[in-house]
Amino acid sequence: MAALKPTNYHGEVVWLGRVMQEGGLTSQPTEALDFTFDGPVGELHGGRTRPSCSRVTDQHPKGTEIANVRQISILSAEELAETAFAMGIPEIAPEWIGASIVLRGLPDLTHIPPSSRLQTETGLTLVVDMENRPCVLPGQVIAQQYPDKGARYKPAAQGRRGVTAWVERPGRLVIGDTLRLHIPDQRPWELIKDVRG
């Protein structure tokens, strides 16, 4: 009967951080994050609702109060390394792009199915909304380290920017923890090729 199916794919938490500066993009590294239904404690992007941003202007006038499905930014260590390689720089520090969680070992993280869950052994559960899409702003932060390379960020991060998520079940996350992937066990929508072209 269950539509949500556990898989044998896991990601190991190798980095955690919080955006703590009003108006800032960058996050501050931490060893542990506590999650309530509002998101990570102390995270500026927390809250059950948020004012809608420019990413969803096809759906809402900017500033509309909507449910917050962007409490958490999850990225893949491997995809981050690929993005840095594509930019021609040695690395991208997760804090430069405002990451909350960086996982190692979960292949093709940016494209895990929308409405997937990521769950720890102790029960913390995050709902994946969908792919995050890169914008130009992280490039400006990267340009502080590599002045000529900032503009390369947005194209290099296509398909590698991770996912956004929100809290289904509160709990604690510590570096070294493992998140298990659970996916919606359903066939593709029949019209999907018609819509995606």
Added chain:
Amino acid sequence: MAALKPTNYHGEVVWLGRVMQEGGLTSQPTEALDFTFDGPVGELHGGRTRPSCSRVTDQHPKGTEIANVRQISILSAEELAETAFAMGIPEIAPEWIGASIVLRGLPDLTHIPPSSRLQTETGLTLVVDMENRPCVLPGQVIAQQYPDKGARYKPAAQGRRGVTAWVERPGRLVIGDTLRLHIPDQRPWELIKDVRG
């Protein structure tokens, strides 16, 4: 940049209802529903959180407080008719199976992509969690009308039980309104065939 893409697929609202009786499965028809972030006003399945049920025991011990992504049960009029046909009965009334919203004209509704949004022109926005899976309970209600046919419900409703959803942006819904489908515009996860077999 946007990952959430409007489509030209729409569903017309042909029926609305609320489950109002404690412990009951059936819903009461109504001409209009008002939605807050808690779900439809007066709906027993409302609330921002809920005690987890037997559908998610692979993720949570029964009764765990989790975010409520099952505020709303959305079904397709066409799929309901197909289910009735497969059961050998003339019709299934939406109230027998606890429906909140019945839509006409949105093909393959049960399999629209998880994390899709359904939105009215005035802005009410519902987030689709995923496919709903049929259980045996509606068959017991149907058996009150068609005594020998109740057990046929669960197999007949496979792939036709609609989706569950929750409120991203509050608003009002009236019979005759149109909901537009917005889908996550991303390619399938590379490992999906490995997991689904």
